[in-house]
Amino acid sequence: MSTTEITPFRIDVPQADLDDLNDRLARTRWPNEVDGAGSDYGFPLARLKSLAEYWRTGYSWREQEASLNELPHFTTEIEGQNIHFVHVRSANPDAVALVLTHGWPGSFLEFLDVIEPLSRDFHLVIPSMPGYGFSGPTSEGGWGVPRVARAWAELMRRLGYERYGAQGGDFGAGVSTALGALAPEHVIGVHVNYLPTRPDPDAGLELSASDEARLDTVRALMANRPPYQALQALTPQTIGYALTDSPVGQLAWIAERFAQWTDPATPVSDDRMLTDISLYWLTATAASSARLHRDTQRGAPGEPCRVPLGVAVFAHDITLSVRPLAERLFDVRHWSEFERGGHFAAMEVPELLAADVREFFLARLKEAA
DSSP: OOTTOEEEEOOOOOHHHHHHHHHHHHTOOOOOOOTTOTTTTSSOHHHHHHHHHHHHHTOOHHHHHHHHTTSOEEEEEETTEEEEEEEEOOSSTTOEEEEEEOOTTOOGGGGGGGHHHHHTTEEEEEEOOTTSGGGOOOSSSOOSHHHHHHHHHHHHHHTTOSSEEEEESTHHHHHHHHHHHHOTTTEEEEEESOOOOOOOTTSOOOOOHHHHHHHHHHHHHHHSOOHHHHHHHHOHHHHHHHHHHOHHHHHHHHHHHHHHHSOTTSOOOHHHHHHHHHHHHHTTOHHHHHHHHHHHHHSOOOOOOOSEEEEEEEEESSSOOOHHHHHHHSEEEEEEEEEEEETTHHHHSHHHHHHHHHHHHHHHHHHHO
8 A cells, every 4th residue: 555545444353263262252261349349449340341241142233343344444554653534425525524533442343323413514534543443553652642643634734625524522522623723724623621720829810619629539530540551651552451352441442441431321332332342342452552652752742722512521431521620722613611521422322413513513614715
């Protein structure tokens, strides 16, 4: 493949890989658990055994694969790295494009339920980040958020999009704002559904009690870094050995995030979660996806994002954005607060996220008209 070629792609996991997964699941060596521990020591044993048994005997990757292959998949090479993406064109040939970026431990699968409503008004480009899923493992360091944003700018150029919007959550929010900073002449706006706002004692702002409560959550996370984050930011290769060799280890590692970061009223189905986890397992990208934590924190601070920003805050996310602090850093044009939904908004409440994204970008197009 040439360095600019875009090639159609079809998902076709070898049956031997699925047989190996089932064999490993059947031979799992389980630890014991403290009586009545619940989640105090980590992901509960009974729930994990139930998920593993369903993954082995009830869940069908082939059914999910057939459904996913109904979408138009492509690959290209950028800066020596394979990049997989879904490209859905709107029925409106003059539609503006949106590039939708997932985070960790997500994948392009996060956006499946927003494709239909958003493609009514927009062309959609949904890449797998380098080191994730069908983009495959990365073979060199340095693939942090700024470099991913640079790759997306090149991808959109190759696809012929001169003007486009960017949307994302988790790391995808960072990539989207970095893309807005990198290519403001092309990016009409950025919409995010996760925007951490850190306490800033020098800001001189009088915040509401609810905003201060949100910052208390941030302070607690800063004082007690989550174990998964510390391991992936410091020693992604080390944890990668365990996750790449044990499907139950990979299952627990990601299923715990879904359990902790979703709204209990809007859970992600086991089938959708297992498809996401299967994608990590079948592409052996546990270590390379984890490296994003390390490569991003080691990178130099990027340029500020000056393009219009829209923010959707979902009540059960990891942290909730504080608007006065966000407005010190961004040109906030749109702010929505939702009582339902959590960190995986595109999977939990796709109708709410899609409507908010649509409202924000149609307003940007109206402004530009």
